[in-house]
Amino acid sequence: NKNIGILAIEVYVPQLYVSQEKLEEFDSAGKGKYTIGLMQSKMSFCSEIEDINSISLTAVNQLMKKNGINYKDIGRLEVGTETVIDKSKSVKTTLMQLFDESGNHDIEGIDCINACYGGTAAFFNSVAWCESSAWDGRLALVVAADIAVYEKGPARPTGGAGAVAILIGPNAPIVLENSSGLRGSYFQNAYDFFKPNLDSEYPVVDGLLSIKCYFNALDNCYSKFRKNVENFSLSKIKDDPKEKDNANNPLQNTRKFTSDSIDYCVFHSPYNKLVLKSWARIHYLDFCYFPENLISEKNLDLQFLKKFLDLKLEDTYFNREIEDNFKKISHESYNKKVDPSTLISNNCGNLYCGSLYGGLASLIFNTNSKDLIGKRIVMFSYGSGLASSMFSLLVREDPTEIKKNLDIQNLLDQRIEILPNQFTDILEQRKNNYNKKDIKPKPLEIETLKSNVFYLKEIDSMGRRFYFQK
Numbered sequence: 001n002k003n004i005g006i007l008a009i010e011v012y013v014p015q016l017y018v019s020q021e022k023l024e025e026f027d028s029a030g031k032g033k034y035t036i037g038l039m040q041s042k043m044s045f046c047s048e049i050e051d052i053n054s055i056s057l058t059a060v061n062q063l064m065k066k067n068g069i070n071y072k073d074i075g076r077l078e079v080g081t082e083t084v085i086d087k088s089k090s091v092k093t094t095l096m097q098l099f100d101e102s103g104n105h106d107i108e109g110i111d112c113i114n115a116c117y118g119g120t121a122a123f124f125n126s127v128a129w130c131e132s133s134a135w136d137g138r139l140a141l142v143v144a145a146d147i148a149v150y151e152k153g154p155a156r157p158t159g160g161a162g163a164v165a166i167l168i169g170p171n172a173p174i175v176l177e178n179s180s181g182l183r184g185s186y187f188q189n190a191y192d193f194f195k196p197n198l199d200s201e202y203p204v205v206d207g208l209l210s211i212k213c214y215f216n217a218l219d220n221c222y223s224k225f226r227k228n229v230e231n232f233s234l235s236k237i238k239d240d241p242k243e244k245d246n247a248n249n250p251l252q253n254t255r256k257f258t259s260d261s262i263d264y265c266v267f268h269s270p271y272n273k274l275v276l277k278s279w280a281r282i283h284y285l286d287f288c289y290f291p292e293n294l295i296s297e298k299n300l301d302l303q304f305l306k307k308f309l310d311l312k313l314e315d316t317y318f319n320r321e322i323e324d325n326f327k328k329i330s331h332e333s334y335n336k337k338v339d340p341s342t343l344i345s346n347n348c349g350n351l352y353c354g355s356l357y358g359g360l361a362s363l364i365f366n367t368n369s370k371d372l373i374g375k376r377i378v379m380f381s382y383g384s385g386l387a388s389s390m391f392s393l394l395v396r397e398d399p400t401e402i403k404k405n406l407d408i409q410n411l412l413d414q415r416i417e418i419l420p421n422q423f424t425d426i427l428e429q430r431k432n433n434y435n436k437k438d439i440k441p442k443p444l445e446i447e448t449l450k451s452n453v454f455y456l457k458e459i460d461s462m463g464r465r466f467y468f469q470k
């Protein structure tokens with residue numbers, strides 16, 4: 001066992017943001033619609049001088065610098081994104097310019113594309129590479145990044161932007177519990193969110209269907225995941241009865257997997273209200289598996305929950321009574337086990353592929369490292385279309401070294417607020433110039449960037465993109 005997992009994480013979000021409170025007023029959406037209804041406070045966005053390549057360049061460059069990693073030490077680089085700006089050339093190949101000086105061009109891996117799931121595919125592939133016979137002892141880099149923009153309307157406040165770079169290798173403090181099969185996946189053909197218009201940055205989205213698909217994926221992943229955990233745990237106990245008391249056994253002292261067995265949970269977050277509902281839904285699913293845990297003879301005031309047991313899961317996605325009751329039941333554990341992972345998504349919006357990993361970074365940043373040791377972090381990854389996985393990370397050693405370089409609060413605090421009318425103008429400008437060639441950004445826009453950030457210097461007449469570092 002090489003303990004393959006996460007050695008370092010870096011998060012980059014653009015300097016510009018719009019306040020959701022001001023945006024809901026500007027959009028005449030109703031006071032509280034975005035801030036309470038969606039539970040979002042700020043949304044990151046890029047002006048025209050940043051694109052998927054530039055934000056990924058910045059994230060990788062900062063990860064390598066802050067952690068003192070030599071570019072020669074990387075043997076794999078894989079990018080998860082759905083922000084496509086070239087139908088052939090990958091973001092990964094653009095990132096290779098960072099390696100020029102080191103002379104290291106012997107690096108496998110390429111882009112993974114499927115809505116918000118690409119980051120997880122890249123993560124799984126990179127860990128698998130380190131575990132495989134193809135591994136040559138070097139480290140892997142995963143980039144999960146996107147620029148999420150929607151046309152005017154109810155989906156627009158669920159945009160966002162950012163890039164997360166993750167360093168993967170052996171003897172990691174946080175490992176993917178991979179070889180033991182502690183995961184569950186669910187894939188299906190769905191048209192809840194897709195991008196058939198190649199002349200536009202905007203997706204076609206069926207909002208209601210996307211929520212149904214998300215919950216359906218959650219139900220199925222959780223069901224598979226908990227079964228796999230139970231089988232894994234029981235087989236270990238069968239091999240060695242002492243495993244029953246082993247703190248590393250996921251079902252130590254119990255044979256049932258429920259949300260109680262989860263120390264922390266990170267969800268893909270299109271907006272925080274969906275995360276809150278998802279944690280409540282996991283409690284509802286627990287109730288469907290083990291009703292006796294909630295409605296014992298002693299617990300008379302919860303007997304009314306019995307009526308929710310005979311429903312088909314697919315008929316319950318928008319059942320307000322179930323949602324409200326299980327939100328109450330899960331309220332306390334949400335604050336402890338889920339809320340610490342929502343910092344970036346609440347302040348930046350949906351990072352699509354980066355969302356889940358920004359959630360992980362938020363959790364590490366917000367939690368005392370000592371409290372994380374020995375804990376399991378359950379991750380739920382969802383990408384429309386649809387692709388989804390639930391998997392487990394085990395914090396096997398103190399993650400202080402990872403936390404030390406995560407400067408998230410400063411990153412968020414030092415941003416520039418843009419008013420909704422200017423935000424709308426900037427998105428309009430991005431839309432008008434989308435796919436255009438022969439473009440050079442205005443010097444004023446460059447002023448808004450922090451130093452060391454990469455930006456788009458020019459798109460030439462052939463559509464080739466050139467980047468500068470500020």
Ligand code: ACO
Binds near residue numbers: 037154155157274
């Ligand atoms: N004050 C407080 N809350 C309010 C107010 C108000 N004035 N007005 C509405 N709300 C609440 C609603 O009650 C609702 O909350 P609830 O779900 O708890 O009932 C919430 O705000 C959202 O309002 P709705 O009218 O239900 O939905 P809306 O038309 O705004 O659309 C949606 C929301 C579907 C998420 C839309 O933003 C969208 O399409 N986003 C993109 C797709 C998406 O993110 N899907 C999620 C998974 S897929 C992915 O990651 C891309």
